[in-house]
Amino acid sequence: MNSSLSNAQEIDAADELAGFRDAFCIPTAANGEELRYLSGHSLGLMPKRARALVARELDRWETRGVDGHFDADGWFTYHERFAEPLAGLLGAEIEEVVVMNSLTTNLHLMLASFFRPDTEQNRILIEQQAFPSDRFAVQSQLAFHGLDPKTDLVELNPERPLADALDATLHSESGRVALVLLPGVQYLNGEAVDLAACTEAARRHGCRIGFDLAHAIGNVPIDLRTAEPDFAVWCSYKYLNGGPGAIGGCFVNRHWHRDRQLPRLAGWWGHVETDRFSPSSHFTPIPSAGGWQLSNPPILSMLPLEASLALFDEAGIARLRQKSVSLTGYLETLLVELCGDRLEPLTPSDPGARGAQLSLRLRRSGESVKTVVERVRDRGVIIDWREPDVLRLAPVPLYNSYVDVHAAVSALAAALAD
Numbered sequence: 387m388n389s390s391l392s393n394a395q396e397i398d399a400a401d402e403l404a405g406f407r408d409a410f411c412i413p414t415a416a417n418g419e420e421l422r423y424l425s426g427h428s429l430g431l432m433p434k435r436a437r438a439l440v441a442r443e444l445d446r447w448e449t450r451g452v453d454g455h456f457d458a459d460g461w462f463t464y465h466e467r468f469a470e471p472l473a474g475l476l477g478a479e480i481e482e483v484v485v486m487n488s489l490t491t492n493l494h495l496m497l498a499s500f501f502r503p504d505t506e507q508n509r510i511l512i513e514q515q516a517f518p519s520d521r522f523a524v525q526s527q528l529a530f531h532g533l534d535p536k537t538d539l540v541e542l543n544p545e546r547p548l549a550d551a552l553d554a555t556l557h558s559e560s561g562r563v564a565l566v567l568l569p570g571v572q573y574l575n576g577e578a579v580d581l582a583a584c585t586e587a588a589r590r591h592g593c594r595i596g597f598d599l600a601h602a603i604g605n606v607p608i609d610l611r612t613a614e615p616d617f618a619v620w621c622s623y624k625y626l627n628g629g630p631g632a633i634g635g636c637f638v639n640r641h642w643h644r645d646r647q648l649p650r651l652a653g654w655w656g657h658v659e660t661d662r663f664s665p666s667s668h669f670t671p672i673p674s675a676g677g678w679q680l681s682n683p684p685i686l687s688m689l690p691l692e693a694s695l696a697l698f699d700e701a702g703i704a705r706l707r708q709k710s711v712s713l714t715g716y717l718e719t720l721l722v723e724l725c726g727d728r729l730e731p732l733t734p735s736d737p738g739a740r741g742a743q744l745s746l747r748l749r750r751s752g753e754s755v756k757t758v759v760e761r762v763r764d765r766g767v768i769i770d771w772r773e774p775d776v777l778r779l780a781p782v783p784l785y786n787s788y789v790d791v792h793a794a795v796s797a798l799a800a801a802l803a804d
């Protein structure tokens with residue numbers, strides 16, 4: 387491959403999605419120069435339009451006060467506009483999707499409904515390298531039901547692919563696992579999990595299954611209609627660019643919407659809109675994923691997400707995926723060429739089994755991953771790391787260019803040579 391900068395510039399010039407970069411604010415260094423940002427898997431960049439949308443709702447509050455709830459496009463139903471674009475990204479039905487709370491809160495709400503242990507089937511299965519928050523959530527749910535996380539939390543070995551490991555582990559558990567929780571894209575190694583195969587394996591063994599799509603949504607195409615899990619949760623501040631602490635979301639399979647046996651934790655926003663304010667009414671859930679809402683949503687922190695989803699809609703996830711595969715492949719090739727055997731790839735080499743993120747382990751023992759990241763940063767590039775020795779780089783097709791990737795790998799090669 388041609389690893390010259392001019393080659394990267396040529397590919398950028400021919401990239402039909404290149405213009406979307408202008409819709410985002412690119413962070414700058416102290417000297418005012420734009421940084422090369424490859425950390426969109428951690429916190430996506432700010433859509434420029436976010437500020438105007440926040441201002442619009444502040445204006446509404448300023449001039450309308452409580453009446454702002456009942457404007458035609460007002461706050462009473464504001465959250466509903468998010469379901470359609472998100473359902474598009476998830477391959478789900480609109481009524482299966484709701485924005486609410488944050489990821490870990492949603493995970494607890496889903497576990498309250500879907501983890502119903504009995505004396506025989508009372509374990510939860512997660513992967514050994516599960517994100518700490520997901521692990522804490524399931525550990526505390528087990529304890530909440532009087533179970534012991536030491537025995538009742540089953541961990542999947544990080545063999546790949548996860549779907550095969552899942553089937554084998556469920557088989558050896560012989561009917562004791564009640565619920566499976568797996569990622570859509572694994573946060574540490576970047577593996578894109580086969581959701582349909584995992585769901586099929588879970589069903590074969592009589593388990594319920596949910597997915598944490600934190601690193602998958604807005605990154606890889608998702609088809610929940612085909613996979614048919616029971617539930618899924620996500621946050622909106624990674625590839626969805628919803629801003630720090632942005633509102634999260636939840637998918638509840640339509641199969642469950644009208645099931646009155648399924649318990650749930652309730653609040654007034656999940657109650658049918660028509661008599662939400664009635665003091666005498668008894669809880670009647672909205673017959674959709676919206677029936678799991680608790681509270682009226684944080685309007686002011688939803689607006690950057692609205693701006694970002696409009697950009698996803700314009701670009702189209704299929705086109706974004708096409709660029710993503712190419713951009714990540716370009717990153718991979720440059721890394722091999724310029725950093726050689728200093729880095730061990732942890733992410734699958736099959737483009738179908740990964741998203742935008744490549745994870746790399748430092749091969750030289752004793753080298754500090756944080757120091758490497760700081761040296762890269764001194765060269766104007768933002769990447770991130772996980773202790774003890776993993777680097778993570780995510781070229782995001784909405785706003786990253788081939789020149790960004792070129793600059794990132796050049797900076798990394800120089801940092802490793804320091």
Ligand SMILES: *Cc1c(COP(=O)(O)O)cnc(C)c1O
Pocket residue numbers: 488489490491517519520569573598600601621634
């Ligand atoms: C980012 C991330 C979270 C974050 O949880 P919050 O509740 O949004 O703070 C949880 N789980 C996974 C797998 C993540 O990647």
